Amino acid sequence: MSKQDSHFITVFSLVIGTLATVAIVIFVIARYVGAHTQEREVLSETEYIHQVRRNVAPFEEEAVAGQSNADLAIAPAAGAANGGGLSMPTTGKQLFEQTCSACHGPGIAGAPKAGDKAAWAPHLAKGLATLYDHALHGFHGSTGVMPAKGGRPNLPDAVVERAVNYMVSLVDPQMVKGKPK
Numbered sequence: 704m705s706k707q708d709s710h711f712i713t714v715f716s717l718v719i720g721t722l723a724t725v726a727i728v729i730f731v732i733a734r735y736v737g738a739h740t741q742e743r744e745v746l747s748e749t750e751y752i753h754q755v756r757r758n759v760a761p762f763e764e765e766a767v768a769g770q771s772n773a774d775l776a777i778a779p780a781a782g783a784a785n786g787g788g789l790s791m792p793t794t795g796k797q798l799f800e801q802t803c804s805a806c807h808g809p810g811i812a813g814a815p816k817a818g819d820k821a822a823w824a825p826h827l828a829k830g831l832a833t834l835y836d837h838a839l840h841g842f843h844g845s846t847g848v849m850p851a852k853g854g855r856p857n858l859p860d861a862v863v864e865r866a867v868n869y870m871v872s873l874v875d876p877q878m879v880k881g882k883p884k
């Protein structure tokens with residue numbers, strides 16, 4: 704082998720060696736990053752499913768109206784306290800806790816959050832009569848869709864109006880002074 708040849712082989716193996724090392728380092732980094740992002744995805748997927756279940760809870764109730772299905776109905780928050788299934792509410796607060804709070808509690812899906820004055824201000828400006836009308840018959844506004852009666856068509860109108868009064872009372876008690884809650 705000539706001197707030139709052996710020089711070439713030395714340089715060549717050095718280059719190959721460096722490339723191999725770089726490839727291994729990149730592989731390790733990719734595994735590391737992958738392991739971390741993978742974990743996050745699994746978590747957010749669970750959260751996502753949880754959110755969807757909360758969102759559809761009121762409609763789920765609509766689908767089984769007239770039947771009690773305590774194990775299927777995902778009663779939002781305090782609704783679970785009275786036996787799991789949704790009993791017919793009589794006060795606005797009860798209805799809020801059973802149904803309206805699914806969206807208005809955390810303020811999700813574009814719903815004005817209960818107790819959040821700033822979020823409610825543009826709604827209050829429409830006046831109580833419009834708020835009743837939209838709560839009873841549904842409303843497609845600029846931030847989302849308010850389902851008629853929160854997705855429970857078998858609710859008495861008066862109780863839905865009380866739930867509106869209740870939520871309004873949290874941000875502007877004066878507006879619903881003397882009204883049933």
Ligand code: HEC
Nearest residue numbers: 803806813814826834837838844845846847848849853866
């Ligand atoms: C599935 C989610 C969801 C549920 C359940 C829900 N709401 Fe809403 N609600 C919304 C959304 C979204 C808006 C905002 C619509 C907009 O302004 O774009 C809204 C708006 C409202 C408004 C303001 C309407 C207006 O004209 O500005 C009232 C009042 C209201 N809801 C009452 C209720 C009551 C009472 C219940 C329970 C019986 C209830 N909501 C349950 C999603 C929901």
